Amino acid sequence: xxxxxxxxxxxxxxxxxxxxxxxxxxxxxxxxxxxxxxxxxxxxxxxxxxxxxxxxxxxxxxxxxxxxxxxxxxxxxxxxxxxxxxxxxxxxxxxxxxxxxxxxxxxxxxxxxxxxxxxxxxxxxxxxxxxxxxxxxxxxxxxxxxxxxxxxxxxxxxxxxxxxxxxxxxxxx
Amino acid sequence: xxxxxxxxxxxxxxxxxxxxxxxxxxxxxxxxxxxxxxxxxxxxxxxxxxxxxxxxxxxxxxxxxxxxxxxxxxxxxxxxxxxxxxxxxxxxxxxxxxxxxxxxxxxxxxxxxxxxxxxxxxxxxxxxxxxxxxxxxxxxxxxxxxxxxxxxxxxxxxxxxxxxxxxxxxxxxxxxxxxxxxxxxxxxxxxxxxxxxxxxxxxxxxxxxxxxxxxxxxxxxxxxxxxxxxxxxxxxxxxxxxxxxxxxxxxxxxxxxxxxxxxxxxxxxxxxxxxxxxxxxxxxxxxxxxxxxxxxxxxxxxxxxxxxxxxxxxxxxxxxxxxxxxxxxxxxxxxxxxxxxx
Numbered sequence: 001x002x003x004x005x006x007x008x009x010x011x012x013x014x015x016x017x018x019x020x021x022x023x024x025x026x027x028x029x030x031x032x033x034x035x036x037x038x039x040x041x042x043x044x045x046x047x048x049x050x051x052x053x054x055x056x057x058x059x060x061x062x063x064x065x066x067x068x069x070x071x072x073x074x075x076x077x078x079x080x081x082x083x084x085x086x087x088x089x090x091x092x093x094x095x096x097x098x099x100x101x102x103x104x105x106x107x108x109x110x111x112x113x114x115x116x117x118x119x120x121x122x123x124x125x126x127x128x129x130x131x132x133x134x135x136x137x138x139x140x141x142x143x144x145x146x147x148x149x150x151x152x153x154x155x156x157x158x159x160x161x162x163x164x165x166x167x168x169x170x171x172x173x
Numbered sequence: 174x175x176x177x178x179x180x181x182x183x184x185x186x187x188x189x190x191x192x193x194x195x196x197x198x199x200x201x202x203x204x205x206x207x208x209x210x211x212x213x214x215x216x217x218x219x220x221x222x223x224x225x226x227x228x229x230x231x232x233x234x235x236x237x238x239x240x241x242x243x244x245x246x247x248x249x250x251x252x253x254x255x256x257x258x259x260x261x262x263x264x265x266x267x268x269x270x271x272x273x274x275x276x277x278x279x280x281x282x283x284x285x286x287x288x289x290x291x292x293x294x295x296x297x298x299x300x301x302x303x304x305x306x307x308x309x310x311x312x313x314x315x316x317x318x319x320x321x322x323x324x325x326x327x328x329x330x331x332x333x334x335x336x337x338x339x340x341x342x343x344x345x346x347x348x349x350x351x352x353x354x355x356x357x358x359x360x361x362x363x364x365x366x367x368x369x370x371x372x373x374x375x376x377x378x379x380x381x382x383x384x385x386x387x388x389x390x391x392x393x394x395x396x397x398x399x400x401x402x403x404x405x406x407x408x409x410x411x412x413x414x415x416x417x418x419x420x421x422x423x424x425x426x427x428x429x430x431x432x433x434x435x436x437x438x439x440x441x442x443x444x445x446x447x448x449x450x451x452x453x454x455x456x457x458x459x460x461x462x463x464x465x466x467x468x469x470x471x472x473x474x475x476x477x478x479x480x481x482x483x484x485x486x487x488x489x490x491x492x493x494x495x496x497x498x499x500x501x502x503x504x505x506x507x508x509x510x511x512x513x514x515x
Binding site: 027050054057061067073127 | 321
């Protein structure tokens, strides 16, 4: 049962990921990505990580992708032509190294065996959300806060970029 | 319990909950027309059945037999799928709504909820966010300026007010220490001094007000019904829809209203818990229904009272008032819980 579900979810994930980058109509790309997010969430549920699954949907499907769709429609992008971005060599480089890393990790043999103090049974007992919360806010508090700081910096950067004219005027004054 | 009877119990629960929700949607439209009429010194629907009580059924039949029109130049697939994307999230959210304490019926045990997910609250937020896709895609696929603008407005509004809604309930989560709606309800059992029910509304009044405002905005209701402002956009994102597809959008809007009202009763008003111990002989689902209907009446009431706000006022209010207020409330609640626990 679980294996059948996994095969279904993984297959749809891969197909939708390919469709996301290969379909011509931008709105279809977004919809393919949305379908993929849902199936990734399904994979998390199979791994007993309900919290992660729901957060995946809230953050990626519910917030980020809606914004993508919103901007896409506001700008009314309708590209009918296919073209390679000029940065494609970098893309190939990154893709190649990630693939190499994954293949290496798979051949290592420790895949799926390593388990820390939070085994499936332990998580079942204290609850998935509680386990993540405890771990995040006791052992990984600093990295967590640093990550939020990085996001804040990116946000301010985006505001500065969009308000560029305003800030230049302000400096002139 | 063996797997067969478990499946049977769940299916019966789903059927009953869906039946009640759809019936409530039907009679919510009737209640809305009647209440608005009374507020405007009119009688409202009176012809079909006694006091017009069969009006929703007549309306449903009418919509069912209407011609289904797809505008030329519309994106046919997305146009057809959008109402479904809109309706499904509004209905599957009810899967985690606890409508009663656990009970036994015909020798079978029922939990009083279809599925007690331990991330129930987040689940509702996750599926509710999907409704926005139906609205945006419906507006986009219609190939009409009115529908398109309505869809975009709706998207902006839903994204903005979802944040405030999320922040306003975090305080409740801090108080009850769980994301499961059953646990949240059970945490509100009992009374203070014997006559004040231990509901979260008394501990989180600011959050309750913020939640209700955000809920009205989320469901695109007056005074925040910018996405379907008649005077500007005809009917907003579903301008081009007719017949059954139109009624699916309609069902989704009312289903969402019932869902956010149910959620408000569970989070702030004690859900299926009776307000006083002497009233506990009345079954839990009656209490939940009463509280939900009170909130639904409130929805109609403000529709009959307030004029529509402007779009920039709506955005300004959401981002510059509601979100800071809910954040401040969250900070105060967190401090309060910390001090209380130590």
